[in-house]
Amino acid sequence: MRVLAIESSCDESAAAVLDARAGLLAHELFSQAELHRAYGGVVPELASRDHVRRLLPLVRRALERAGTGPGELHGIAYTAGPGLIGALLSGAALARSLAYALRLPAIGVHHLEGHLLAPLLEPEAPPFPHLALLVSGGHTLLIEVAAIGSYRVLGASRDDAAGEAFDKSAKLLGLPYPGGPQLAQLAEQGRAGAFSFPRPMIDRPGLEFSFSGLKTAVRHALHGRELTAQLRADVARAVQEAIVETLVAKSLRALEYTARGALVVSGGVSANRLLRERLSAAAGRAGARVYYPRVEFSTDNAAMIAMAGLKRLEAGQHDGLAIQARAQWPLESLRGLAA
Numbered sequence: 001m002r003v004l005a006i007e008s009s010c011d012e013s014a015a016a017v018l019d020a021r022a023g024l025l026a027h028e029l030f031s032q033a034e035l036h037r038a039y040g041g042v043v044p045e046l047a048s049r050d051h052v053r054r055l056l057p058l059v060r061r062a063l064e065r066a067g068t069g070p071g072e073l074h075g076i077a078y079t080a081g082p083g084l085i086g087a088l089l090s091g092a093a094l095a096r097s098l099a100y101a102l103r104l105p106a107i108g109v110h111h112l113e114g115h116l117l118a119p120l121l122e123p124e125a126p127p128f129p130h131l132a133l134l135v136s137g138g139h140t141l142l143i144e145v146a147a148i149g150s151y152r153v154l155g156a157s158r159d160d161a162a163g164e165a166f167d168k169s170a171k172l173l174g175l176p177y178p179g180g181p182q183l184a185q186l187a188e189q190g191r192a193g194a195f196s197f198p199r200p201m202i203d204r205p206g207l208e209f210s211f212s213g214l215k216t217a218v219r220h221a222l223h224g225r226e227l228t229a230q231l232r233a234d235v236a237r238a239v240q241e242a243i244v245e246t247l248v249a250k251s252l253r254a255l256e257y258t259a260r261g262a263l264v265v266s267g268g269v270s271a272n273r274l275l276r277e278r279l280s281a282a283a284g285r286a287g288a289r290v291y292y293p294r295v296e297f298s299t300d301n302a303a304m305i306a307m308a309g310l311k312r313l314e315a316g317q318h319d320g321l322a323i324q325a326r327a328q329w330p331l332e333s334l335r336g337l338a339a
């Protein structure tokens, strides 16, 4: 089975072609970050319009690079939610229409299931069942993954997501949107121990997170001071330390609670190098193994949507003809492959 996939849930337009036997044949991505930078965040209407412009050329290029004609496809997968509704509809309309014209089955994929299954694109895929830490711009979740489609949320953030905490702190440091990766870079010049920010919920039992206090702490640290290069780097380092340490502590606790030996870490923040280093080391000491997608598939992409779509299409699942997308879509409401 060979599928074409389209991702358009936020500000990345992407297309990919995945073959069940030959693996990933092509993946194309256009980031709209530049377009939204002037506004300090994603502007939904601009995102939708740009998806309309970008997606079809990306699909064409992915098919070309994959050496695949439309007649060689067996199905089309697209991100149906959660995300920005206009952005989602741009991708859903294109995917659904292509499927109709080509007489192919189409499947709407849950964006977070895409992130969760991204490590299946790697040579050493994680075993099931496993525990997952999903850290993106919109979510911070610890999830018990019994099988594909069977997800139980064990803990979530009460307020800001981990990626949001990175981005909001970055903004206070004067870094352009989305600041997460730049903050991580800046942190490398920071001095250890110059600042120490709170790690909320870390001493409390349970698996919940809270990151909204971090931006207040950053604001306090910067208040009345000259924003020198060293100060910014020191603060960046302390922000990264606080977020990473919290994520590592709660992940270890979840591994202990569930007695799982495998941890999948995915979503944009899983691109963070310090998080990868610390998690792998800590999990190793606890006798568990960590599985990541390659860094370029940590952040939004269509290859992960192709993987999730392929699994469901192979199981005989597909959607009706209506063009549907869901801004909100609880992960736990998904059905398994056998259902």
Ligand code: KG4
Residues within 6 Å of the ligand: 010, 135, 136, 137, 138, 139, 162, 163, 164, 166, 167, 178, 179, 180, 181, 184, 267, 268, 269, 270, 271, 272, 273, 298, 299, 300
């Ligand atoms: O998964 P993703 O691409 O989009 C969502 O579905 O949200 O995640 C984007 C988030 C942003 O908050 C971005 O700043 C963060 O992931 N991010 C990082 C790094 N790379 C991306 N945060 C910290 N360090 C990084 N290296």
Ligand code: ZN
Residues within 6 Å of the ligand: 111, 115, 136, 137, 267, 268, 299, 300
């Ligand atoms: Zn995402």
